[in-house]
Amino acid sequence: MTSNFDSEKNKNRGGRPLSSIWKDITRRSHVGSGKYQATCKYCNFFWSRGDVSKLEEHLANHCSEAPASVVRRYLSKVLE
């Protein structure tokens, strides 16, 4: 019964892996509880404790060097 519920939940999530952020952000080391040392590949912004939602927000709203196609991809993600 629970497995049935899980597959429904996965379907609703759209199946887009969170790890795709690491094509745009360089991950350095895991510093615990879903947080990473990371650097933006476009503007070299550095996080000592960034989580994925923060990195997505950077690419959507704050990165001045990211290509428009990248910004748009993350903008639509953040707005969801």
Ligand SMILES: [Zn+2]
């Ligand atoms: Zn950036």
